[in-house]
Amino acid sequence: MAGASVTPTPLLKDELDIVIPTIRNLDFLEMWRPFFQPYHLIIVQDGDPLKTINVPEGFDYELYNRNDINRILGPKASCISFKDSACRCFGYMVSKKKYIYTIDDDCFVAKDPSGKDINALEQHIKNLLCPSTPHFFNTLYDPYREGADFVRGYPFSMREGAATAVSHGLWLNIPDYDAPTQLVKPRERNTRYVDAVMTIPKGTLFPMCGMNLAFDRELIGPAMYFGLMGDGQPIGRYDDMWAGWCIKVICDHLGLGVKTGLPYIWHSKASNPFVNLKKEYKGIYWQEEIIPFFQSATLPKDCTSVQQCYLELSKQVKEKLSAVDPYFTKLADAMVTWIEAWDELNPTGEGLAKPSISNGPGK
Amino acid sequence: MAGASVTPTPLLKDELDIVIPTIRNLDFLEMWRPFFQPYHLIIVQDGDPLKTINVPEGFDYELYNRNDINRILGPKASCISFKDSACRCFGYMVSKKKYIYTIDDDCFVAKDPSGKDINALEQHIKNLLCPSTPHFFNTLYDPYREGADFVRGYPFSMREGAATAVSHGLWLNIPDYDAPTQLVKPRERNTRYVDAVMTIPKGTLFPMCGMNLAFDRELIGPAMYFGLMGDGQPIGRYDDMWAGWCIKVICDHLGLGVKTGLPYIWHSKASNPFVNLKKEYKGIYWQEEIIPFFQSATLPKDCTSVQQCYLELSKQVKEKLSAVDPYFTKLADAMVTWIEAWDELNPTGEGLAKPSISNGPGK
Numbered sequence: 001m002a003g004a005s006v007t008p009t010p011l012l013k014d015e016l017d018i019v020i021p022t023i024r025n026l027d028f029l030e031m032w033r034p035f036f037q038p039y040h041l042i043i044v045q046d047g048d049p050l051k052t053i054n055v056p057e058g059f060d061y062e063l064y065n066r067n068d069i070n071r072i073l074g075p076k077a078s079c080i081s082f083k084d085s086a087c088r089c090f091g092y093m094v095s096k097k098k099y100i101y102t103i104d105d106d107c108f109v110a111k112d113p114s115g116k117d118i119n120a121l122e123q124h125i126k127n128l129l130c131p132s133t134p135h136f137f138n139t140l141y142d143p144y145r146e147g148a149d150f151v152r153g154y155p156f157s158m159r160e161g162a163a164t165a166v167s168h169g170l171w172l173n174i175p176d177y178d179a180p181t182q183l184v185k186p187r188e189r190n191t192r193y194v195d196a197v198m199t200i201p202k203g204t205l206f207p208m209c210g211m212n213l214a215f216d217r218e219l220i221g222p223a224m225y226f227g228l229m230g231d232g233q234p235i236g237r238y239d240d241m242w243a244g245w246c247i248k249v250i251c252d253h254l255g256l257g258v259k260t261g262l263p264y265i266w267h268s269k270a271s272n273p274f275v276n277l278k279k280e281y282k283g284i285y286w287q288e289e290i291i292p293f294f295q296s297a298t299l300p301k302d303c304t305s306v307q308q309c310y311l312e313l314s315k316q317v318k319e320k321l322s323a324v325d326p327y328f329t330k331l332a333d334a335m336v337t338w339i340e341a342w343d344e345l346n347p348t349g350e351g352l353a354k355p356s357i358s359n360g361p362g363k
Numbered sequence: 364m365a366g367a368s369v370t371p372t373p374l375l376k377d378e379l380d381i382v383i384p385t386i387r388n389l390d391f392l393e394m395w396r397p398f399f400q401p402y403h404l405i406i407v408q409d410g411d412p413l414k415t416i417n418v419p420e421g422f423d424y425e426l427y428n429r430n431d432i433n434r435i436l437g438p439k440a441s442c443i444s445f446k447d448s449a450c451r452c453f454g455y456m457v458s459k460k461k462y463i464y465t466i467d468d469d470c471f472v473a474k475d476p477s478g479k480d481i482n483a484l485e486q487h488i489k490n491l492l493c494p495s496t497p498h499f500f501n502t503l504y505d506p507y508r509e510g511a512d513f514v515r516g517y518p519f520s521m522r523e524g525a526a527t528a529v530s531h532g533l534w535l536n537i538p539d540y541d542a543p544t545q546l547v548k549p550r551e552r553n554t555r556y557v558d559a560v561m562t563i564p565k566g567t568l569f570p571m572c573g574m575n576l577a578f579d580r581e582l583i584g585p586a587m588y589f590g591l592m593g594d595g596q597p598i599g600r601y602d603d604m605w606a607g608w609c610i611k612v613i614c615d616h617l618g619l620g621v622k623t624g625l626p627y628i629w630h631s632k633a634s635n636p637f638v639n640l641k642k643e644y645k646g647i648y649w650q651e652e653i654i655p656f657f658q659s660a661t662l663p664k665d666c667t668s669v670q671q672c673y674l675e676l677s678k679q680v681k682e683k684l685s686a687v688d689p690y691f692t693k694l695a696d697a698m699v700t701w702i703e704a705w706d707e708l709n710p711t712g713e714g715l716a717k718p719s720i721s722n723g724p725g726k
Contacts (some may be wrong), residue, residue: 023620048621103609112474113476126582134452135570136567136568136570136654137563137567137568137569137570137623138531138569138570139531139533139569139572139623140538140553141647142556147551147552147554148538148553148555149538149540149544149548149555150540150544151538151539151540151541151570151572151608152539152540152541152544152570152572152600152604153541153570153571153604153650154541154570154642155650155651156543156647156651157651157655159452164484168391168502170502170503174504175503175512175514176513176514176515177512177514177515178514178515178516178517179514180519181512181513185512188510189510190503190510190511191510191581192510192511192558193558194504194557194558194559195555195556195557195558196557196559198561199499200564201563201564201566201567202566202567203564203566203567204499204500204564204566204567205499206499206500206502206516207499207500207501207502207514207516207517208516209502209515210518237515238516240516241515241516244516260500260502280515284519287518288518288519288520291499291518291647312384
């Protein structure tokens with residue numbers, strides 16, 4: 001069973017940061033200790049910067065609160081959300097590693113059907129190191145997985161696949177529902193373990209959840225902006241959705257892959273549906289226009305870097321979505337600020353440099 | 364567990380035919396008796412028409428051999444393949460029912476992870492009666508299934524889904540591999556039961572296998588042509604692939620859904636890879652041009668019936684694929700003959716009449 005064993009030497013130990021946005025003590029890390037302890041954590045403290053966040057002993061971490069963000073980014077700190085877990089994307093920006101895994105602090109270790117603890121991080125790493133298949137659908141799911149392959153009729157020229165930029169993991173127990181669905185089905189729990197990883201085909205958008213998400217910073221980092229949410233903004237809970245739409249359009253343009261499926265985490269606590277409704281309600285009707293916008297968005301051929309793609313997308317957002325609400329003008333500007341801040345913290349030639357696209361180890 | 368229980372009254376008993384192409388006695392039906400016996404079978408006997416095919420007692424069936432096909436279709440019988448399981452599509456044409464399930468005679472009842480026999484037909488019917496979601500990806504798979512729903516960020520305007528035209532089931536034990544993969548991995552068996560049904564997104568092609576396949580004749584029947592294979596033709600084993608490319612382009616155009624995943628059948632016997640290679644090798648290089656052709660194929664807006672779409676597609680095949688091989692000129696002509704024969708056997712006003720598109724019962 002994939003993702004269910006602890007390897008003796010942790011994969012990518014020095015090439016991956018775990019980013020955790022939080023407002024509370026990080027006791028949840030105790031359960032993750034066997035899997036996370038070898039890795040470096042970047043903790044983004046939201047809310048009151050004077051509050052002390054306790055991190056269990058033995059973890060290697062750096063912690064940023066709002067004062068740190070303001071100090072490091074100066075006026076550009078305006079692009080980082082406050083009082084919303086969207087602030088996590090600051091962690092993506094200050095990381096110097098090739099890979100990021102981000103997880104919410106109400107997510108615990110899930111068990112696979114055999115009862116074994118799922119090493120979510122290990123499965124994400126496998127997903128990222130192994131190619132995706134965005135250009136044709138494989139009916140037996142991930143063709144690179146042991147015991148599987150490409151089925152009859154799958155073009156041989158496409159079997160090398162594409163480099164994987166994003167690995168989107170799922171949730172057992174509390175499913176990631178919107179407020180209306182939470183209200184209608186307060187007791188629904190996700191108990192079905194679907195033993196599959198799949199590539200989301202080119203040209204198809206998906207609702208990306210930030211709860212259990214890994215990505216390759218070099219390939220897609222600058223597009224992984226979680227937008228303007230929370231304090232002073234008209235919406236919340238669309239931070240990961242926004243990032244998901246943007247990264248998918250850009251991955252499709254650049255020929256990169258996005259996977260979803262395994263690994264599962266155990267999502268412990270449903271957030272308050274009434275509070276969520278207040279945060280979401282504008283998004284719920286805005287998305288009816290935003291999604292067609294992203295579905296039809298195309299990027300010019302001369303956009304060859306993620307930054308170029310993202311700036312082009314910000315232009316299109318301003319042009320086409322500002323009519324939906326003035327908020328999108330502000331958001332489009334923040335997208336530009338984000339790229340400026342990203343490039344400032346990640347100058348070319350250091351760290352992120354040029355995207356060195358590779359297909360991973362394959363099979 | 365979906366698809367694993369026998370309902371007291373069989374679903375759609377009088378609205379579904381089971382189509383089986385064969386050259387041998389149908390002993391395999393014994394294992395399917397609890398699930399298939401209430402339904403009507405259409406057996407398409409391939410090869411020598413003088414051979415007698417034994418059908419186990421108690422099944423309600425009609426059987427057509429080559430002489431019958433020639434008698435019924437006259438000169439138009441040229442569009443029905445001989446000495447290839449592609450002949451099964453004759454059964455789709457003579458059926459008067461709304462739904463078709465087709466299965467190969469080397470496919471047996473599989474067991475779900477709890478050890479229970481899987482009623483494949485019942486799961487296909489559920490798949491067909493329940494909408495698809497081709498326009499946006501749902502990360503928790505089929506949102507209409509019990510215990511699941513649309514996740515946060517899924518546009519509410521798209522939650523009605525689309526009518527489902529095709530349900531593509533999978534195979535445990537012998538996977539549906541091409542000859543090169545069979546040769547390289549002779550011992551690979553599919554042992555993973557993935558407990559999911561998913562919609563193949565709009566704009567994405569897939570390799571459709573005819574081994575375990577159900578569809579709605581009214582919605583897509585006239586496009587379910589399995590092409591010219593076998594005797595006198597330069598290729599084999601691309602019958603279902605051809606149908607899969609055609610139906611997907613047409614379903615996308617007409618706003619219909621195509622699902623894949625559950626149910627599994629137990630595929631008992633790997634076919635001979637050397638024989639398969641001989642049948643497939645032209646297809647293996649032709650598909651490198653055929654698939655881009657179908658990926659970029661678009662149908663004009665005024666094609667509103669399946670027949671119109673299919674005739675338009677036949678024109679494009681002739682125009683664009685004849686350069687690959689003269690075979691495609693012949694195939695394009697056979698596509699036209701197929702539609703003529705279909706319309707002759709299914710005159711408007713009777714049986715198939717106009718497609719009455721509905722979203723099914725929903726949830």
